Structures are given as structure tokens and as C-alpha cells.
Ligand code: SF4
């Protein structure tokens with residue numbers, strides 16, 4: 001039995017824990033010292049700008065998984081429901097709106113909660129739940145609001161006009177921030193931040209590529225390392241952390257050490273993980289299976305050009321939502337096809353995520369491409385990345401077990 | 415109903431598009447939202463037909479769409495899979511909500527139209543945004559030139575704009591007449607709004623004209639409850655009919671089809687393309703493209719302009735933009751003391767549950 005257990009997780013996790021604690025503490029420190037705090041939408045390319053200007057960014061979207069892991073999401077959902085928000089809205093929306101409007105007044109929040117914003121972005125961009133969540137917050141907190149505008153363009157269709165419009169919006173944002181905070185924008189600082197991001201993306205690719213090794217040095221259970229890609233782009237913190245991760249993973253590969261002792265099945269995971277149940281990734285171990293690639297983690301394969309820092313962050317902002325969602329369905333399918341080949345995938349798990357329509361739409365097409373063009377079997381299960389009540393372990397197990405049997409059968413036959 | 419002839423045409427709109435294509439060779443393009451600049455398509459002699467479901471029979475979509483997507487999107491996909499739209503040469507979408515974007519891409523992958531285009535309009539209405547919007551329109555024009563082999567012509571665009579403007583002007587006038595107590599039925603307005611989206615524009619204006627000239631004042635109307643409907647796309651006329659039968663006079667709307675689309679004209683400008691971009695960005699935005707201040711303005715203005723005294727929210731199940739706006743709009747109405755009710759449409763038309771809610775609401779209005 002002991003033999004079956006996951007080998008030690010990445011040591012980098014200890015450092016990661018500290019990075020998370022520091023990130024949230026930094027927000028509270030900024031607040032206490034009277035430095036500006038801004039709440040910003042997820043995964044956008046503007047984080048470099050805030051760090052370059054000395055403005056502390058807070059990401060409600062990134063905090064939601066923490067709430068789910070700790071369990072405060074349920075209380076936040078209740079608050080949102082009391083305010084009249086439908087249970088059919090995305091769990092991030094319900095958690096973040098419930099927290100921002102009511103939960104914020106409660107004691108004992110994970111990591112002391114979020115420091116209230118001094119500015120907000122009213123968001124015309126991304127998915128509807130994010131856009132609307134920020135609109136709710138703008139209506140609620142009586143703070144200056146910057147109206148952002150970032151049209152959704154399929155990644156493969158991004159042209160100069162889109163980047164130019166993005167740059168014009170960023171220049172407008174810079175003026176807003178300068179006026180509101182009295183801080184000065186310095187293009188060289190932004191350039192430096194872009195260099196850090198670029199380096200982080202390069203390291204990320206290298207780390208992810210090592211997962212194509214058989215046996216795989218780490219699994220989807222380590223997805224938490226993505227925290228630095230979301231919150232610490234534009235800083236050395238991300239770069240240094242990822243260098244350590246790379247070193248550790250390289251050593252594991254050199255020793256031929258897999259995350260499980262007898263790797264037999266290599267899996268691909270599509271859609272957001274179940275943040276309240278990350279142990280789910282260990283379920284596959286009973287079949288000597290390991291999740292070695294995900295759609296989610298592939299979204300960082302970007303390269304930025306420090307000679308054009310504004311264009312770079314405009315581009316990063318433009319691609320961040322389409323790439324993982326149905327906006328660029330063809331691109332996403334291309335990405336999955338490549339991953340299936342590169343990572344020597346035997347089967348795929350498609351999480352049909354009730355919360356997230358933009359990522360879940362197109363999964364039937366993905367399943368079909370996997371079966372017809374790549375001869376890779378897949379299974380779809382119903383779940384929700386934030387709400388455990390919309391997930392059934394029994395259904396998950398039945399479906400996954402059937403898939404595993406099928407893969408093993410296929411392997412025996414060949 | 416006096417516009418029953420129009421209703422019949424609307425009902426047969428797919429057949430009409432098919433015939434038009436056979437007869438004239440005009441390409442037919444499906445459109446997904448009211449933000450597609452149909453005037454540009456018309457200027458290329460393309461017939462735009464809005465993809466439109468009746469809100470029912472969407473099981474067939476299960477093969478491509480999850481069950482937690484709104485019924486209208488599932489219904490459109492189901493009809494596409496059943497071959498109801500096999501006459502289309504192209505599909506165009508102008509970005510609005512997540513569900514429609516997914517539907518557009520899944521449609522294109524599976525039904526493989528010869529032409530497809532996704533426009534990405536801006537959310538703001540500044541000079542910069544207008545310039546960007548014009549650039550988007552120009553990209554569409556370049557693709558259409560390529561597809562049709564025809565050259566873009568500003569004069570032709572102006573003619574198309576005039577035609578659509580005249581239709582909008584007529585419908586706008588009927589809303590105003592309704593507001594002032596004429597013998598308008600909202601069901602007729604609903605058909606006229608829909609006709610504007612699904613029928614050849616040349617064929618609809620004479621109906622609007624005739625309707626307008628036949629209007630009389632209706633002295634009894636003032637006593638009724640003056641209702642505004644608000645929410646997602648409404649494709650169930652039975653529900654509208656039930657509201658009327660219960661004594662509700664629907665005088666205003668804040669839905670996907672409706673007054674928002676006809677209240678303005680394309681402003682005069684030497685360059686029709688710029689004027690068109692202005693028009694689309696100036697229009698009161700739909701929930702998917704609006705922020706709360708814009709929603710608040712539109713609701714407040716419409717309520718006072720049409721003397722509305724009760725609001726019925728009609729939300730398609732899983733429709734995130736409207737579900738997210740709902741608590742906020744409820745507060746706006748509560749501040750004004752306007753009674754309201756929410757109907758959740760699950761793609762079954764006038765269900766028992768909806769009937770009960772409506773009856774309860776009208777009883778409350780009567781009592782109040
Ligand atoms: S999980 Fe999906 S729907 Fe929810 S905020 Fe993220 S992209 Fe939007």
C-alpha cells in the first residue's frame with residue numbers, strides 16, 4: 001500500500017507557501033502605510049504596470065481558490081445569494097462578490113482577507129462573470145474607477161489594430177493612475193518588469209517541458225506553483241522561485257524519479273481544477289496514473305519584447321482570456337493536440353465545469369478530436385471549480401475507473 | 415391580429431431566405447447578435463438572417479453544448495444540427511456574451527460555413543473607440559470584398575443605412591404611439607422587431623407603414639398596468655400574450671430585441687462607415703456590453719419616458735449577464751417603488767410555473 005503513495009511533493013512548495021503569505025501580507029502592509037492598493041481582474045497583462053509604478057495589486061480571482069481550499073467560499077456564496085445573485089453564476093463571481101460586499105467585514109478570513117481597494121477597474125473585457133463582478137464592486141466601493149476596454153479577439157486573429165487599441169487604453173490607464181496617486185510612470189521600470197515576465201515564461205516552459213519525461217517528475221497536484229505566474233509576473237520573485245523549481249525538477253529527472261513509483265498511464269486534464277478537492281489528482285494513483293499536462297498551465301507560453309513594453313503588455317492582456325476559453329477554440333484544440341503528442345498522453349479527463357461556460361464550451365469538440373484524430377480516449381465528468389455541491393465523487397470515480405480500464409486494456413492489446 | 419400577415423412571414427423566414435437565395439443568387443449570412451452591422455452586409459447584397467430559435471427542442475444540442483448553456487443558444491445549435499440553416503453561406507458574430515461566442519465557434523467548427531467572421535467591438539464610446547470600431551468594420555469589409563468579389567461602395571452603404579433607418583424610424587414611432595395610448599399590441603411590436611432581424615429589409619418597411627397609418631387611439635388603455643419587460647432574449651410570444659391577457663400593457667422593453675435597437679438613427683456624416691460605428695456604440699448597450707451606470711441610465715430613462723409602473727424580468731436560465739445585473743436593477747426599481755417579478759425561462763415556453771408567477775404578480779398589482 002505504502003508503495004502506491006505519491007512520492008514527496010516538490011520541495012518548492014515550502015517556498016511557495018511563504019510567497020503566498022508574503023503576497024497577501026504585502027497588500028495589508030501597503031494599506032497600513034497608506035500606499036495605493038488596486039483590485040485587478042485575473043490573468044491580465046497589466047500587472048507589470050502596477051509593479052513598475054509601485055501600486056500593490058490584489059486579485060480577487062486568485063483569492064477565490066484559497067477560499068475554496070479553506071472553506072470560506074460557502075459563507076461567501078451565502079452572502080451573494082442573500083444579495084439576490086443566482087446560484088447559476090460562476091463560483092468565482094459568487095465567492096468574490098459575496099466576499100467584497102459582506103464577507104470582508106468578517107473576522108478570521110484566510111490570510112486576513114483582502115485589503116479594501118483604493119481604485120477599481122470597471123471592466124469591459126474577458127468573460128461575463130469577471131466583467132460583471134468588477135461592475136458590482138465598482139458600484140459597491142465608493143472609490144475612483146477606471147473604465148477599461150479590451151475587446152475579445154481570437155488569439156490567432158490578433159492584428160496590429162487590436163494591439164494599438166490596447167496600447168491606447170494602457171496609456172489612458174497610466175494617466176489615470178498618475179493623476180490619482182501622484183506616482184510617476186517610468187518606462188524603464190516597465191521594461192524591467194517585462195524582462196522579468198519574459199524570463200518567468202521561459203522558465204515556465206522549460207519546467208513544463210520536463211513533464212514530458214517518463215516517468216513524470218511532478219503532477220497536476222503541483223499546479224499551485226502557477227501562483228507566481230498570476231500574481232508575481234513582472235518581479236524577480238517569480239523568476240527566482242521558478243529557477244529553484246527548475247533545478248529541483250531537473251534533479252528529479254536526472255535521478256529518473258517519477259511522482260509515482262510505477263507510472264503506467266499518462267493523463268491530460270482540461271478545465272480548472274476543483275480547488276476544494278485537490279486530492280482528486282491523487283485518485284489516479286490507484287491506477288498508476290498521473291496527470292502530466294493541463295490546458296490551464298499551457299496558457300503561459302508567451303514571449304514578450306522588452307523593446308516594446310507597452311505593446312507587450314497589451315498583447316499579454318489580449319491573449320490571456322481567449323487562449324484558455326472558447327474565444328480561441330481552434331487554437332485551444334491545437335494546443336491540446338500538441339500537448340497530447342509532446343507529453344505522450346494515454347487519456348484525457350475533461351472537467352465539464354458548471355461554473356465556467358467559456359472554458360467548458362467546446363469540450364465536446366475536444367473529446368471528438370482526441371478520439372478521431374489522436375486515438376486518445378477521454379472521459380467527461382460534471383463538476384464545478386468552486387462549488388463542491390455541484391460535484392459527485394461517485395460519478396467521477398465510475399467514469400474515471402472505466403477510462404482507466406479501457407486504457408489498460410488498450411495497452412495490453414498493443 | 416392586424417399584423418398576422420407579418421407574423422406569417424416571420425414564421426416562414428427561413429423558407430423566405432432560401433427562396434430569395436434561389437431566385438436572386440444573393441448569399442445569405444446568419445447573424446448571432448444585434449451588434450452585427452447588417453447594413454454592411456446589405457451593402458454587399460448579402461441577406462442577413464438572425465439565427466433565431468423558438469426556445470424549445472434543444473436536446474439535439476447535447477452532442478455539442480453542455481446542458482448548463484442558456485436555452486436559446488442550445489436551441490439555435492439544435493436547429494443548425496437538424497439542418498434548418500443549411501442554406502446559409504456565412505455566419506457573423508459581433509462579440510457579446512460567452513455563450514454566444516462559444517456557440518459561434520462551435521457552429522463554425524461543426525457546420526463549416528463558407529464564410530465566418532467574429533467582430534470584436536469596443537466597450538467604450540470615445541473617439542479612440544470609434545476609430546477602432548471603424549478599423550474592425552474595415553476588416554469585415556475586406557473579408558466581404560474577398561468573398562463576394564465586389565468592391566465596397568460608400569454610396570451603397572449609405573443606401574442600406576437609409577433603408578434600415580427608415581425601418582427603425584417606423585418601429586420607434588409605433589413604440590411612441592403605444593406609449594401615448596394607441597391601439598398597439600406588444601405582440602405586434604414583437605413581430606415587427608423580429609421581422610427587422612430575420613426578413614429581407616425591403617419587405618418589412620411597407621408593413622410597418624401600413625400598421626402606423628391604421629393606428630387609432632384606444633381610450634381604455636390608460637387604465638391598464640404599464641409594464642416594462644427586461645432581460646435576455648425573449649422568444650416565447652405565448653408569455654407575452656399571457657401578460658397581456660392578465661391585463662398588462664407592455665409599453666416598454668429592455669430586452670435583446672426591442673426599443674434599444676430602434677430608438678436611434680445613424681447620425682448624418684460624410685463617411686457612412688464612421689456614422690455607422692457611432693450608431694452602434696451610441697445605442698443603449700445590452701447587458702453583455704454595458705456597465706452598471708449605463709444600465710441604470712437606460713432603465714431610469716425608459717421608465718420615466720414610458721410611464722412604466724411595473725417591471726417583469728424575463729431571464730433565460732443560465733444567462734449570466736442578466737443574472738448578474740438582476741440584483742442591481744432590482745435595487746434601482748425598489749428605490750423608485752416600482753413592483754417587479756422575475757421569470758426564469760427554461761426553454762419550455764409558457765410553463766405552469768411561469769403562469770403561476772405571473773398570476774400572483776398581477777393579483778398583487780390589482781390589490782396594490
Ligand atoms: S472561471 Fe470561467 S466564467 Fe468564471 S471568471 Fe473564470 S473564465 Fe470567467
Ligand code: SF4
Nearest residue numbers: 484511513646730733
Ligand atoms: S445574453 Fe443570455 S440568453 Fe442571450 S445568448 Fe447570452 S447567455 Fe444566452
